Amino acid sequence: xxxxxFDDNAREYVITRPDTPYPWINYLGCEDFYxxxxxxxxxxxxxxxxxxxxxxxxxxxxVPADSGGRYFYLRDGSAGGGGGDVWTPSWMPMKxxxxxxxxxxxxxxxxxxxARNGLAFSQVSFVPLHDTxxxxxxxxxxxxxxxxxxxxxSFIEFCLWNANxxxxxxxxxxxxxxxxxxxxxxxxxxxxxxxxNHYAVWAVNVPIDGFDTDRQTFLGLYNGFxxxxxxxxxxxxxxxxxxxxxxxxxxxxxxxxxxxxxxxVFVLGYCENPEDQKWEKQGIINKKPANKLLEKYGTPDxxxxxxxxxxxxxxxxxxxxxxxxxxxxxxxxxGIWNQYQCMVTFNMSRSASYFxxxxxxxxxxxxxxxxxxxxxxLVPERARARILDIAATQFPDGSAYHQYQPLxxxxxxxxGSGFNDDPLWLICGVAAYIKETGDYGxxxxxxxxxxxxxxxxxLFIHLKRSFDYTVTHTGPHGLPLIGRADWNDxxxxxxxxxxxxxxxxxxxxxxxxxxxSVLIAAIFAFTGPDYVEIxxxxxxxxxxxxxxxxxxxMTEAVNNHGWDGGWFLRAYDAHGKKIGSRECEDGKIFIExxxxxxxxxxxxxxxxxxxxxxxxxxxLDTKYGIVLLQPAYKDYHIELGEVSSYPPGYKENAGIFxxxxxxxxxxxxVLGRGNRAFETYTKxxxxxxxxxxxxxxMEPYVYAQMVAGKDAVRHxxxxxxxxxxxxxxxxxxxxxxxxxxxxxxxxxxxxxxxxxxxxNYTVTRHFRGADYHIMVDNSAGVEKGIKSIMVDGNPHxxxxxxxxxxxxxxxxxxxxGK
Ligand code: BGC
Ligand code: NOJ
Numbered sequence: 001x002x003x004x005x006f007d008d009n010a011r012e013y014v015i016t017r018p019d020t021p022y023p024w025i026n027y028l029g030c031e032d033f034y035x036x037x038x039x040x041x042x043x044x045x046x047x048x049x050x051x052x053x054x055x056x057x058x059x060x061x062x063v064p065a066d067s068g069g070r071y072f073y074l075r076d077g078s079a080g081g082g083g084g085d086v087w088t089p090s091w092m093p094m095k096x097x098x099x100x101x102x103x104x105x106x107x108x109x110x111x112x113x114x115a116r117n118g119l120a121f122s123q124v125s126f127v128p129l130h131d132t133x134x135x136x137x138x139x140x141x142x143x144x145x146x147x148x149x150x151x152x153x154s155f156i157e158f159c160l161w162n163a164n165x166x167x168x169x170x171x172x173x174x175x176x177x178x179x180x181x182x183x184x185x186x187x188x189x190x191x192x193x194x195x196x197n198h199y200a201v202w203a204v205n206v207p208i209d210g211f212d213t214d215r216q217t218f219l220g221l222y223n224g225f226x227x228x229x230x231x232x233x234x235x236x237x238x239x240x241x242x243x244x245x246x247x248x249x250x251x252x253x254x255x256x257x258x259x260x261x262x263x264x265v266f267v268l269g270y271c272e273n274p275e276d277q278k279w280e281k282q283g284i285i286n287k288k289p290a291n292k293l294l295e296k297y298g299t300p301d302x303x304x305x306x307x308x309x310x311x312x313x314x315x316x317x318x319x320x321x322x323x324x325x326x327x328x329x330x331x332x333x334x335g336i337w338n339q340y341q342c343m344v345t346f347n348m349s350r351s352a353s354y355f356x357x358x359x360x361x362x363x364x365x366x367x368x369x370x371x372x373x374x375x376x377x378l379v380p381e382r383a384r385a386r387i388l389d390i391a392a393t394q395f396p397d398g399s400a401y402h403q404y405q406p407l408x409x410x411x412x413x414x415x416g417s418g419f420n421d422d423p424l425w426l427i428c429g430v431a432a433y434i435k436e437t438g439d440y441g442x443x444x445x446x447x448x449x450x451x452x453x454x455x456x457x458x459l460f461i462h463l464k465r466s467f468d469y470t471v472t473h474t475g476p477h478g479l480p481l482i483g484r485a486d487w488n489d490x491x492x493x494x495x496x497x498x499x500x501x502x503x504x505x506x507x508x509x510x511x512x513x514x515x516x517s518v519l520i521a522a523i524f525a526f527t528g529p530d531y532v533e534i535x536x537x538x539x540x541x542x543x544x545x546x547x548x549x550x551x552x553x554m555t556e557a558v559n560n561h562g563w564d565g566g567w568f569l570r571a572y573d574a575h576g577k578k579i580g581s582r583e584c585e586d587g588k589i590f591i592e593x594x595x596x597x598x599x600x601x602x603x604x605x606x607x608x609x610x611x612x613x614x615x616x617x618x619x620l621d622t623k624y625g626i627v628l629l630q631p632a633y634k635d636y637h638i639e640l641g642e643v644s645s646y647p648p649g650y651k652e653n654a655g656i657f658x659x660x661x662x663x664x665x666x667x668x669x670v671l672g673r674g675n676r677a678f679e680t681y682t683k684x685x686x687x688x689x690x691x692x693x694x695x696x697x698m699e700p701y702v703y704a705q706m707v708a709g710k711d712a713v714r715h716x717x718x719x720x721x722x723x724x725x726x727x728x729x730x731x732x733x734x735x736x737x738x739x740x741x742x743x744x745x746x747x748x749x750x751x752x753x754x755x756x757x758x759x760n761y762t763v764t765r766h767f768r769g770a771d772y773h774i775m776v777d778n779s780a781g782v783e784k785g786i787k788s789i790m791v792d793g794n795p796h797x798x799x800x801x802x803x804x805x806x807x808x809x810x811x812x813x814x815x816x817g818k
Contacts, residue, residue, distance in 0.1 A: 002691050006701070007104070008332050011318070013701040015039045015103040018091035021697040023066040025354055025722070026105035027344045028134060029127035033270060035134050036352060037110045037125055039103040041090035042066035045127075045134055047198075047270040049407045050163065050351045050358025055188075055200045055270060057159040057166060060357050066092060070136055070156050070268065072123065073231040077149035079117040084151070086231055089114040089121035093225035105701070107314035107340055109307065118144025119256075128306035129313055133269035133293055137303045140263075142256035150254040153231050154266055156202055157215060158188040158246045164359045177246040179213045180285060185294065186213055186248040189285050198272045201290040202248035205265040205298045210236025210251035218249050263300040269293045317343075317378050321735060325761035329687040334734045337687070337701045341727040342374035346386070348723055351406070355705075355720040362403040362412050365390060365422045366487065367725060369429035374728030376436045377743075377766070383433050388447055391426060391462045396449040398423045398462075398469030399483075402505070410451050416506045420473060420483035423466035424523045430463060431530035435743040438768055438803065440538055460538070467531050470524050471550045475513075475572065478557035480520035482571060484508065485641070487519055487660075488592060488628075490652035492641025493573050504642035512574030518562040519570065522596035524554050533745055558602055567615040568593040568602075570629075573639050580629070587640070589619050590629045595663030598670055613667055617676070624716045625656035625684040626664055627709040649712025656707040658684045658726040662733035669737040669753035674783030677738055678755040685730070692716070703727055741765050741774060748801040750814055752776055753784045770804035773811050780817040787817035 003024070004015040015024055018040050025043060028035035035045035036058075043066075044058035059067040072089060079085035087096035090103075090112050100115040109126035120141040127134050142148045160166045160173055180187040185203040192199050212218035212230055217239035220229035230236050236251035254262050271289040280286045297303055323335040349367055352358035368390055376383040393404045393411040400422040401411030411417075434440060442459055449455040449462075473481045484505070485491050492504045493515035528551040535544035562569050570580025570590035580590040594612040603609035620626045632648030633640070646653035661684050668677035682688045684707065690700040698704045698718040705720035736742035740752030741763050748767050759779055765772045780787070789796040790813040804810055 001694055002700075003693050004700075006332050006687070006690075008328070008336065010104070010106065011314070011336050012104040012106040013337075013699070015105070016101070018098070018101050018103070021694055023354060024105070024699045026110045027348070027722075028108060028110070028125060030108055030343060030347060031130065033127050033132040033134070034347065034352070035125070035127060036354070038066050038069065038354075039105070039110075039112075040066060040069070040092035041071060041112060041123065041125075042069035042092060044068060044159065045268065046163075046352070046358065047132055049405075052162055052407060053198070053270070054159040054161060054163040054166070054358065055268065057157045064092075067225065068157060070125070070134070070266075071154070071225065072121070072138060073153040073155065073228060074119065074121065074140075075151040075153075075231055075234055076117055076119050077151070077234075078144075078146055079119075083232070084234060085117055087116050089116070090123070095226070107318070108310055115143065118142065119148060119150065124303075124307060126307055126310055128297070129309055131269075131293060131296070132271075133267050133297070135297055135303050135306065136266040136268070137300060137307075138264045138266060139261055140254060140256060141261040142258055145258045147258070148256040150256060151231070151234055152252045152254060152264075153228070153236070154202070154204065154248070154250045155218070155225075155228065156248045156268065158190070158200060158248065160190050161196065163357075175243045177241050177243050179241045179246050181211055181213060181240065182287070184208045184250060185287075185290065186211060186250070187285060187287070187290070188246055188248065190246065192278070192285060193283075197275055197278055198270060199285055199290075201267070201269045201271060201294070203267050203269075203290075203294050204250050204252065205294075206252065208250045209253045210238055212236050212239045212249040212251075213241040213246055214239035215241075215245035215247045218247055265297055265300055265303045267294055267297050319764075320377055320766035322764045323739065323761065325758070327758070329685065330682070330734065333685055333687045334731070334739070338703070338727060338731045338734070339374070339378065341702045341722065342371070342731055343378060345371045345723055345725070345727045346375040346382070349406075350723045353720070353722045356723055362405045362415075363390070364403050365393065365400040366402070366419065366425045369425035370725045371728050372429050373432050374731035376432050380433065380437045380439075384437075384439070384442055387426075387429055387433055387442065388445060388459070390429070391447045391459055392449075392451055394423070394426065394449055394462055394465065396455055396465065398465030398467075400426075414506070416484070418484040418508075419486065419489070420470070420481055420517065421486040421520050421523060423469045424520065424527055426466045427463050427531050428523075428527045430459065431527065431534065432743075434534065435745055436767075443534065443538060460534075463531060463534065464543070467528070467547060467550070470520065474557075475516035476576065477516055477561035477572060478553065479516035479518060479561060479572070480524065481513070482515045482517040482520065486517040487523070488643065488652055490642035490645075491571060491579075492643075493571065493639065495641040496574075496638050497641065498638065504645070510574055514572070514576055515574045516572040518558060518568055518580075518593040519596055521554050521558045521562060522568070522593055522600050522602065525551055525558065525602055526596060526600035528554070537745060555602055558597060562593070562597070563603075563608060567612045568597045575639065579640070586631045586633045587629050587643075588631065589615060591616060591620055591626055591657075591664065592628070592660050595660055595667050598667030599663055601670060604670070609667070610671055613664060613671060613676075616664055622656065622710045622715070623683070624689075624707050625658060626661050626680060627654045628652055628657045628660065629654050632709070632711040647712070649709040649715065651706055654709045654711050656684065656709050658703055658705060658707065659724055659729060662726070662729040665733040666737045669784070672753060672784040674738070674753040674758075675755045677733075677753055678758070681730070681734055681738060684726070703730060735763075739763055739776075741772075743767065744800060746800050747803050748772060750774065750786065750789060750799050750801060750812070752778070752786075752814070752816060754778060754816075756781045756783050768803050768805050770806055771809040772801060773809055774814060775812065776814045776816065778816040780815075782816050782818060785816060785818050787815045789814050
């Protein structure tokens with residue numbers, strides 16, 4: 001069943017009932033200030049770093065689900081008998097019965113509209129461009145024919161900034177909470193007296209009739225969010241928090257005549273002061289930055305203006321790649337939601353979602369490089385800056401910290417290094433950036449190694465070290481050593497862990513020095529040629545030759561030692577035993593090495609590529625996507641690590657780990673099999689499962705990291721939505737390889753590989769300063785092949801469209817055929 005629908009013109013997903021099978025969320029903010037926002041107004045916000053600078057508290061894995069948010073309580077004095085009718089218009093936390101409910105998640109904003117007893121409520125929530133706050137514009141409308149006396153109470157719960165301490169260190173926390181109240185503004189200033197120079201402000205643009213800042217006073221010690229005492233009493237208590245749990249609640253009394261509306265602008269902001277200007281006087285914080293922010297958004301008109309600017313921003317961004325096709329599901333995913341998710345993964349990496357607590361993980365070296373594949377066309381300058389940040393954490397030998405911290409931008413020692421696929425993703429990311437922009441200048445940027453300026457060298461040298469790292473770290477079969485693990489973090493071939501709780505990611509009890517990865521070899525063969533091109537185009541001919549040879553050697557190693565007869569092997573373990581072979585009892589075949597090898601074109605000539613993907617189809621395919629391996633590991637294998645720790649069908653142990661499905665999709669396009677490519681694309685694409693939401697459970701507008709595989713009890717159920725490399729790779733697969741509009745070093749390559757029943761479609765693509773309007777005519781009904789290309793009315797030779805760079809629009813007509 002469906003819980004909503006896509007409104008493509010508005011670029012919104014409209015949720016029509018609040019009790020979705022899981023909280024369906026959205027992200028507010030796209031620069032420094034972010035909010036997670038669920039369809040029932042749950043979630044939290046933070047400034048830049050979800051762990052260190054969290055403004056509001058959220059209770060992960062709590063009951064009921066989705067506890068904590070920006071809540072508005074309404075007490076309608078003219079309904080519900082003498083005590084008034086108390087309800088929450090976002091449904092949660094009171095689970096109020098509503099006569100109307102709708103939540104629209106849009107690009108960087110969400111709106112909730114609801115009604116009860118003739119009182120209508122609307123909430124528009126967003127983070128304005130360039131400011132560090134959330135705006136919640138609330139409108140109350142009396143739709144009844146009697147006068148209404150409304151008490152409205154806002155409510156947020158402050159987090160004491162460090163989200164980890166906030167949830168653990170109560171012996172301290174319960175004594176440090178501090179607030180200040182001035183008029184309608186509630187300031188949260190815990191720790192400001194000592195080492196912080198920032199505070200939060202929760203304000204509304206009208207005079208208030210009371211406030212509360214002490215949680216226990218507002219809620220009552222034994223009440224939940226669904227029964228705040230102050231609201232039921234109809235009176236704020238004007239409590240001033242001192243220790244315990246500071247909250248922010250405004251009490252507003254509103255009189256509404258029939259038909260009358262009133263609008264309130266609530267702002268939740270993050271403010272910083274220079275160290276020497278922290279105080280107005282002793283103990284009283286300097287409110288200048290807050291005043292400035294709140295003056296700016298002091299009226300509904302100002303909020304509307306900021307909202308309009310946000311909409312314009314997104315309209316322009318998504319205008320850089322648009323799709324029009326008969327298949328609306330594909331068109332809306334590729335044209336809107338997939339790109340939107342790419343922005344979110346670019347911003348968040350894997351830090352804050354409803355599955356990532358925002359506490360544990362920084363920016364992944366591998367993750368962030370891949371994320372930018374789906375983002376670089378949107379804001380190339382930000383991709384450029386990101387590349388330089390990532391590269392600066394690389395070690396001089398080319399290896400990398402697995403993660404770095406977004407605030408300090410330094411490599412994270414705790415997670416360590418030694419994931420031997422990491423270095424290659426830097427080449428992949430930089431190549432994507434150069435193909436998009438033509439900016440070879442980035443290669444000459446001086447970039448530190450290990451954040452040490454003294455070790456700085458050009459970005460090109462970073463790429464070389466990445467490349468060389470793979471060349472020089474090979475094992476007995478000439479295949480790359482896997483190190484801690486490769487892309488599959490759970491293939492921990494040197495870990496050998498027996499101790500519960502020991503991290504699979506950082507433990508190495510068995511430094512075999514021989515465990516090898518066929519996947520890394522395939523990544524090398526895929527991304528290596530880009531390195532060769534980069535060398536060639538920057539006058540580094542000798543290096544290009546050396547690199548080409550290394551790639552040929554590696555490809556030979558895959559051919560000689562990476563083929564299992566029907567598919568590509570996955571790896572060799574620490575004892576030199578095959579993984580992903582028919583010789584194995586479980587884990588006979590894996591998806592990753594097969595998808596990537598074919599992407600790289602290995603085995604194209606001798607039929608192995610086709611055979612490999614046929615085997616993938618035969619052994620790994622399901623109704624909901626392609627599982628990672630088969631048969632699932634039934635027991636824990638100490639020599640394999642975490643992959644075998646998961647119950648069969650979940651996560652890396654034979655789950656449908658969506659990130660790698662597009663590798664097969666792209667592989668299928670390399671084989672020219674458009675029907676199969678599209679089938680693999682649609683199976684994991686959420687829009688195609690909208691009416692199956694009870695099983696899938698996650699948002700129908702975003703990809704999930706994992707869908708339970710066929711061995712799992714809940715086959716087809718998704719988890720870990722939003723923050724996944726699936727976003728970038730599916731966007732690459734659909735935009736570049738299926739619809740076939742692919743940036744290459746020389747221009748825009750047109751190379752569609754579509755299902756034969758896709759008769760025509762249009763793509764517009766902004767590329768290096770010009771707009772390409774590309775109409776593809778496939779009335780011939782082929783899967784691949786181009787008969788002719790017309791550019792602005794003239795026949796064009798070859799499949800690469802030139803770089804016009806003239807700020808103009810160009811019309812391209814592509815006729816497919818044999
Ligand atoms: C998960 C992986 C993840 C890794 C690192 C494992 O438990 O299964 O998907 O990459 O942890 O956080
Ligand atoms: C999630 C991690 O973010 C990613 O880096 C990894 O490749 C996959 N898990 C597979 O293990």
